[in-house]
Amino acid sequence: MSTLQLENVRKSFGKAEVIHGVDLEVDDGEFVVFVGPSGCGKSTMLRMIAGLETVSSGQLKIDGRVVNEMTPGKRGIAMVFQSYSLYPNMTVRQNMEFGLQQAKTPKPEIKRLVDEAATILKLHPVIDKRPGQLSGGQSQRVAIGRAIVRDPGIFLFDEPLSNLDAELRVHMRVELKSLHQRLGRTMIYVTHDQVEAMTMADRIVVFNDGVIEQVGTPLELYNAPANLFVAGFIGSPKINLLNATRKSGDTLQVPGGKLTFPQLDRLSEAGELVVGIRPEHVVVADAGDADISGKVTLAEQLGGETFLYVEIDGLENAMIARAPGQIRVQSGETVGLRLPSDRRYLFDPKSGRCLNRLTFD
Amino acid sequence: MGPQILPANATLTQRLASAFRAIHWRNTVTMTILIIGALLMLAPFMWTFSTSLRPPAEGFRLPPSFLPTEFETLRDGPIPFLPMYWNSFLVAAITTIGVVLTSSMAAFAFSRLRFPASNLLFYLLLLGLMVPPALVLIPLFFVMAQLGLMDTIWSLVLPGLANPLAVFMMREFMKSQPREYEESAFVDGASYWTIFWRISLPQMGPPIAALSIIVFTTSWNNFLLPLVFIRSFESMTLPVGILSLFGSYGPQQLSVILAAVSLAVLPLLVVFLVAQRFIVESIAGTGVKK
Ligand SMILES: Nc1ncnc2c1ncn2[C@@H]1O[C@H](COP(=O)(O)OP(=O)(O)OP(=O)(O)O)[C@@H](O)[C@H]1O
Numbered sequence: 001m002s003t004l005q006l007e008n009v010r011k012s013f014g015k016a017e018v019i020h021g022v023d024l025e026v027d028d029g030e031f032v033v034f035v036g037p038s039g040c041g042k043s044t045m046l047r048m049i050a051g052l053e054t055v056s057s058g059q060l061k062i063d064g065r066v067v068n069e070m071t072p073g074k075r076g077i078a079m080v081f082q083s084y085s086l087y088p089n090m091t092v093r094q095n096m097e098f099g100l101q102q103a104k105t106p107k108p109e110i111k112r113l114v115d116e117a118a119t120i121l122k123l124h125p126v127i128d129k130r131p132g133q134l135s136g137g138q139s140q141r142v143a144i145g146r147a148i149v150r151d152p153g154i155f156l157f158d159e160p161l162s163n164l165d166a167e168l169r170v171h172m173r174v175e176l177k178s179l180h181q182r183l184g185r186t187m188i189y190v191t192h193d194q195v196e197a198m199t200m201a202d203r204i205v206v207f208n209d210g211v212i213e214q215v216g217t218p219l220e221l222y223n224a225p226a227n228l229f230v231a232g233f234i235g236s237p238k239i240n241l242l243n244a245t246r247k248s249g250d251t252l253q254v255p256g257g258k259l260t261f262p263q264l265d266r267l268s269e270a271g272e273l274v275v276g277i278r279p280e281h282v283v284v285a286d287a288g289d290a291d292i293s294g295k296v297t298l299a300e301q302l303g304g305e306t307f308l309y310v311e312i313d314g315l316e317n318a319m320i321a322r323a324p325g326q327i328r329v330q331s332g333e334t335v336g337l338r339l340p341s342d343r344r345y346l347f348d349p350k351s352g353r354c355l356n357r358l359t360f361d
Numbered sequence: 362m363g364p365q366i367l368p369a370n371a372t373l374t375q376r377l378a379s380a381f382r383a384i385h386w387r388n389t390v391t392m393t394i395l396i397i398g399a400l401l402m403l404a405p406f407m408w409t410f411s412t413s414l415r416p417p418a419e420g421f422r423l424p425p426s427f428l429p430t431e432f433e434t435l436r437d438g439p440i441p442f443l444p445m446y447w448n449s450f451l452v453a454a455i456t457t458i459g460v461v462l463t464s465s466m467a468a469f470a471f472s473r474l475r476f477p478a479s480n481l482l483f484y485l486l487l488l489g490l491m492v493p494p495a496l497v498l499i500p501l502f503f504v505m506a507q508l509g510l511m512d513t514i515w516s517l518v519l520p521g522l523a524n525p526l527a528v529f530m531m532r533e534f535m536k537s538q539p540r541e542y543e544e545s546a547f548v549d550g551a552s553y554w555t556i557f558w559r560i561s562l563p564q565m566g567p568p569i570a571a572l573s574i575i576v577f578t579t580s581w582n583n584f585l586l587p588l589v590f591i592r593s594f595e596s597m598t599l600p601v602g603i604l605s606l607f608g609s610y611g612p613q614q615l616s617v618i619l620a621a622v623s624l625a626v627l628p629l630l631v632v633f634l635v636a637q638r639f640i641v642e643s644i645a646g647t648g649v650k651k
């Protein structure tokens with residue numbers, strides 16, 4: 001049962017500031033995911049919340065209380081590290097008991113809580129083994145078990161699944177999500193995998209270079225990215241971006257063709273703009289219907305869908321189109337592409353800001 | 362032809378033949394040189410040890426006889442050899458335990474905790490390495506006299522307890538280890554002491570083993586401090602003690618002195634054998650680091 005508030009939080013290592021004033025509110029029971037490219041400060045942010053790094057300026061509040069100076073053990077949090085960091089000299093059971101012993105929990109209670117967690121996480125078969133004898137997935141479970149026995153108000157996860165293979169990752173993703181539903185605790189989860197972010201989060205916080213670019217539900221970020229960075233970060237494959245030059249009236253010149261934007265003047269007065277459209281919204285069309293055309297350099301047939309990599313005006317891989325089903329195209333062939341007007345984003349290249357709002361049903 | 366896999370029920374001769382074939386004969390020259398080197402290293406010890414087993418008169422006679430009479434001479438002689446032996450052991454053991462504790466605690470602080478001027482303090486400590494021990498001998502003498510510890514084993518133990526080299530060694534080891542175990546424990550609500558005692562210390566086995574060998578050996582062999590601080594036989598340690606054996610037995614009874622020397626080397630061998638298992642294991646273990 002915990003809320004978290006960050007108010008203008010900053011962090012410097014020596015002279016270098018790496019977190020430049022972050023404001024964020026996390027509600028009780030929320031599953032919040034921090035995403036962003038490597039080095040943008042996600043781990044630093046999480047470690048400040050945990051109390052493993054000091055806050056250089058600003059306020060960090062848990063349940064409304066400023067905790068800047070509080071030691072980690074008193075904050076009512078638990079953290080799962082990327083490397084699991086299970087205590088190597090202790091068995092699985094001792095690993096899980098450790099936190100409870102520090103809290104001076106009575107022995108019978110410790111046993112009950114550990115057994116309960118072991119049951120939830122199916123750890124009984126390995127409960128007397130040492131971390132060195134566990135598989136990656138088991139180690140991961142123990143790390144989670146060590147967190148849940150303490151029943152913290154806030155769970156912190158720093159890329160907990162990145163050391164697992166793809167299949168196990170998907171599996172643990174589902175397990176973690178159902179654990180969240182079962183425990184109803186606030187969870188903050190760091191990842192740079194946007195699929196993990198989209199599938200697990202109640203809300204996603206997109207970090208870039210020590211600032212928050214946007215906060216929102218997965219679909220909010222997908223439907224209405226605030227800027228080029230968020231648009232590029234959310235969605236896979238990445239959104240297609242075309243440099244556009246304003247022609248007369250509502251018409252934009254883009255590589256390989258022309259696009260009309262209704263009421264373009266009201267959106268922007270700039271001469272240079274950027275048009276964005278997601279691969280799944282590009283439609284392969286006949287020459288008469290198409291907005292632009294280009295040469296297919298590669299067609300990836302996945303059975304259920306086809307990805308076309310299209311070269312436009314000599315720009316290699318200028319656009320990726322995802323077409324449903326199986327399309328018979330050879331590389332080298334010319335295709336027409338329609339960019340539906342209700343699926344095109346318009347960005348200001350200078351500020352990166354998104355200028356229009358699309359509606360999805 | 363390389364070594365082949367033998368069935369489980371192979372006879373001894375089959376096994377020997379297989380092992381013999383597995384020797385790389387191209388290395389014969391290297392092996393010979395190494396064996397000669399090893400024999401040269403061992404020769405003084407073998408001479409010391411075997412001479413110590415002979416009666417004094419036979420000190421230089423060949424072939425040697427293997428009568429362990431000198432150890433008894435030593436035990437019952439005018440100089441209290443066994444108490445000195447015990448003193449040496451006490452001093453070395455207490456110093457070793459003390460240094461291991463203080464240096465690993467200091468290393469924990471220097472590598473895991475953030476406190477003002479920690480680097481400055483560490484460099485000051487390292488400066489201590491540059492001061493020759495002989496230089497502090499006289500100040501130390503006055504301190505011990507003031508404390509009334511002259512002529513007790515504590516005058517040998519206390520100066521050795523703070524050891525900058527040991528702190529340096531342990532800190533470098535801890536810095537090379539991931540901090541996440543300690544951080545995990547910190548988040549788990551453990552106190553610094555609990556983290557040190559239950560998380561950090563158990564991981565320091567290998568450097569502690571190495572450190573123990575160094576400290577124990579240095580302390581065991583220490584000659585300067587007992588020479589200056591100790592006067593009575595009751596508090597005397599072996600290095601100075603053996604010197605006084607020399608005074609009372611002389612070269613005529615070389616075998617008695619060499620018996621003492623043989624005995625004096627023994628604990629070092631034991632310490633080394635016990636600790637080296639640790640070191641070898643840890644070196645072998647680093648390859649499969651997770
Ligand atoms: N202890 C430190 N001292 C100095 N700089 C640091 C320290 N820890 C992190 N940084 C810097 O802070 C920035 C943010 O690092 P952080 O580890 O938070 O990134 P991240 O978003 O977690 O990246 P990744 O996805 O690779 O884990 C980086 O530029 C990093 O170099």
Ligand SMILES: [Mg+2]
Pocket residue numbers: 042043044158
């Ligand atoms: Mg990180």
